[in-house]
Amino acid sequence: MNNKKKETVKEIFASCSFTSLGLHSTLCDQLRERLGFEAPTLVQAEAIPVILAGRHVLVNAATGTGKTVAYLAPIIHHLQSYTPRIDRSYGTFALVLVPTRELCLQVFEILHKLLHRFHWIVPGYVMGGENRSKEKARLRKGISILVATPGRLLDHLKNTTAFLHTNLRWIIFDEADRILELGFGKEIEEILDILGSRNDGFVGKEKEDSNFKRQNLLLSATLNEKVNNLARISLEEPVMIGLDDKKVQQDASHEQSGSLGSVVDKELEHPSAVMSSSSGDYNLPAQLVQKYVKVPCGSRLVVLLSILKHLFEREASQKVVVFFSTCDAVDFHYSLLSKFQWSPYAQQDAETKQLFLRCKTFRLHGNMKQEDRRTTFGAIKTEKLALLLSTDVAARGLDFPKVKCIIQYDSPGEATEYVHRVGRTARLGERGDSLLFLQPIEVDYLQDLEKHGVLLTEYPLLKVLDGFPLYGHVPRVKKFVSTESHPWVLTLQKALESFVSAEPKMKKLAQNAFCSWVRAYTAHRGELKRMFMVKKLHLGHVAKSFALKEQPSLVGKSFQSQSKKRKRDQKQKGQQKKRKVSGKT
Numbered sequence: 316m317n318n319k320k321k322e323t324v325k326e327i328f329a330s331c332s333f334t335s336l337g338l339h340s341t342l343c344d345q346l347r348e349r350l351g352f353e354a355p356t357l358v359q360a361e362a363i364p365v366i367l368a369g370r371h372v373l374v375n376a377a378t379g380t381g382k383t384v385a386y387l388a389p390i391i392h393h394l395q396s397y398t399p400r401i402d403r404s405y406g407t408f409a410l411v412l413v414p415t416r417e418l419c420l421q422v423f424e425i426l427h428k429l430l431h432r433f434h435w436i437v438p439g440y441v442m443g444g445e446n447r448s449k450e451k452a453r454l455r456k457g458i459s460i461l462v463a464t465p466g467r468l469l470d471h472l473k474n475t476t477a478f479l480h481t482n483l484r485w486i487i488f489d490e491a492d493r494i495l496e497l498g499f500g501k502e503i504e505e506i507l508d509i510l511g512s513r514n515d516g517f518v519g520k521e522k523e524d525s526n527f528k529r530q531n532l533l534l535s536a537t538l539n540e541k542v543n544n545l546a547r548i549s550l551e552e553p554v555m556i557g558l559d560d561k562k563v564q565q566d567a568s569h570e571q572s573g574s575l576g577s578v579v580d581k582e583l584e585h586p587s588a589v590m591s592s593s594s595g596d597y598n599l600p601a602q603l604v605q606k607y608v609k610v611p612c613g614s615r616l617v618v619l620l621s622i623l624k625h626l627f628e629r630e631a632s633q634k635v636v637v638f639f640s641t642c643d644a645v646d647f648h649y650s651l652l653s654k655f656q657w658s659p660y661a662q663q664d665a666e667t668k669q670l671f672l673r674c675k676t677f678r679l680h681g682n683m684k685q686e687d688r689r690t691t692f693g694a695i696k697t698e699k700l701a702l703l704l705s706t707d708v709a710a711r712g713l714d715f716p717k718v719k720c721i722i723q724y725d726s727p728g729e730a731t732e733y734v735h736r737v738g739r740t741a742r743l744g745e746r747g748d749s750l751l752f753l754q755p756i757e758v759d760y761l762q763d764l765e766k767h768g769v770l771l772t773e774y775p776l777l778k779v780l781d782g783f784p785l786y787g788h789v790p791r792v793k794k795f796v797s798t799e800s801h802p803w804v805l806t807l808q809k810a811l812e813s814f815v816s817a818e819p820k821m822k823k824l825a826q827n828a829f830c831s832w833v834r835a836y837t838a839h840r841g842e843l844k845r846m847f848m849v850k851k852l853h854l855g856h857v858a859k860s861f862a863l864k865e866q867p868s869l870v871g872k873s874f875q876s877q878s879k880k881r882k883r884d885q886k887q888k889g890q891q892k893k894r895k896v897s898g899k900t
């Protein structure tokens with residue numbers, strides 16, 4: 316092992332054993348034999364004893380540091396020791412709440428492995444998109460540790476009378492901030508009320524009935540004001556792990572009143588208030604190499620494809636994840652990459668043409684059928700060479716092994732999302748790269764990231780572009796050629812545009828993707844609106860980035876009417892201001 320690797324291991328793993336943390340020996344065997352975990356990570360070593368002791372805990376640790384086992388292991392430890400032995404008829408003892416369906420399945424899978432030798436403890440999950448009646452039947456039989464997404468859980472709490480949860484002892488919020496950001500604040504409050512686990516004077520019937528002292532846990536790599544509020548109403552004298560507790564107390568005291576729902580509403584009215592509270596450094600994996608690439612809008616697509624080609628040709632086996640802002644953008648790029656054949660030679664005959672990227676391409680987004688989402692999720696885990704195109708549905712918590720590079724083709728918006736997206740690589744001490752695409756008009760975003768201690772260096776784009784052979788040889792490029800006039804970029808752009816215009820289906824996908832992309836761009840809120848300004852966009856260049864020769868007219872009209880409306884509003888505001896000023900004098 317080289318020195319650097321040894322250092323990383325020291326930063327990730329604790330120098331103790333799982334047994335020394337107080338976990339039952341059979342569980343430690345399971346961790347070793349089933350999951351291959353020899354020693355606990357630092358966060359596990361810190362959190363497990365505290366959770367075993369029954370304390371409420373708020374854990375804030377970098378992505379990929381093993382938070383899942385940090386909460387699952389102590390729960391299993393306690394449940395396996397109950398005498399008489401628990402069985403299904405006791406209902407649910409622990410509830411794990413997660414923001415997405417994929418994360419729900421992932422936590423369930425780990426749970427399933429850990430429970431291999433504890434067959435009397437039954438794992439289960441309920442989540443949106445699944446068959447309700449089948450879930451009801453499973454709940455009726457009894458699930459000891461239940462993993463759930465909030466909406467579907469609330470549905471069962473209200474409508475599945477056979478769902479027994481009077482023995483509930485643990486509630487865990489994994490990726491707590493994301494659950495709230497997705498707008499589940501009201502659901503969470505209702506869930507806490509129904510389960511009698513709310514800590515602000517409300518004592519639900521269930522808490523009175525329960526034989527067990529409740530223990531709630533909150534975990535995420537990033538925390539924000541809403542989590543402070545959730546912590547305030549759901550945790551009793553919590554232990555903070557990986558966290559500056561002065562900051563939490565300060566922030567919590569700002570929010571003494573109000574519900575989770577009201578915080579969500581407040582954010583919409585005053586986004587900057589939430590932004591300012593989330594300043595401060597994020598925990599990013601030390602071994603992650605973070606870069607940005609500055610690309611003029613019209614060349615974005617060519618540059619993305621070129622960088623992917625470069626990555627996959629350089630290393631035969633690797634996984635890359637590209638994040639997009641919308642489902643339509645994922646669909647368009649997925650179809651394009653699955654079909655686009657091209658050879659950079661003069662004669663474009665069928666024989667010399669080949670698929671532009673020779674790797675398996677997958678897509679993942681919230682508009683896909685549940686079955687397809689599940690298949691993709693499974694396949695990405697097992698494939699050695701794969702490209703995943705995804706929306707933020709894959710940004711949180713998902714643990715795809717051996718992801719080498721994360722490309723953020725569309726900006727993540729909030730810095731927290733940046734942290735979680737890049738967190739899909741460089742997990743548990745592994746090496747990893749990330750690349751953020753920015754247009755020249757968006758580079759102020761780098762300063763926003765810097766405020767959170769996130770520092771990026773520039774990607775050597777021209778060097779990569781210069782390395783591609785055109786017409787059989789590497790072109791001699793003038794030294795200071797710009798990206799958009801680079802011969803490789805011009806040639807590939809032309810080929811992409813011809814391909815898309817020749818295929819009506821592709822053209823439709825491109826037009827839809829263009830429309831949603833512009834809509835998503837206008838949806839940036841608060842401070843981010845200043846860095847991602849719609850009025851600075853050149854829509855003709857945006858169209859080029861979807862390989863469209865012309866800007867789709869429909870969107871042009873609606874966009875123009877939107878910008879006319881904006882101008883009208885600004886004018887009206889200006890007049891109001893003037894009126895106020897003249898009223899003063």
Ligand SMILES: Nc1ncnc2c1ncn2[C@@H]1O[C@H](COP(=O)(O)OP(=O)(O)OP(=O)(O)O)[C@@H](O)[C@H]1O
Nearest residue numbers: 352354355356378379380381382383536712714743
């Ligand atoms: N003690 C350990 N030894 C070896 N591998 C481990 C250990 N604990 C966890 N892992 C592995 O580390 C990876 C990251 O774990 P996990 O997904 O729990 O991280 P996380 O902190 O929850 O990340 P995120 O914040 O992205 O959700 C997983 O592949 C997991 O199997």
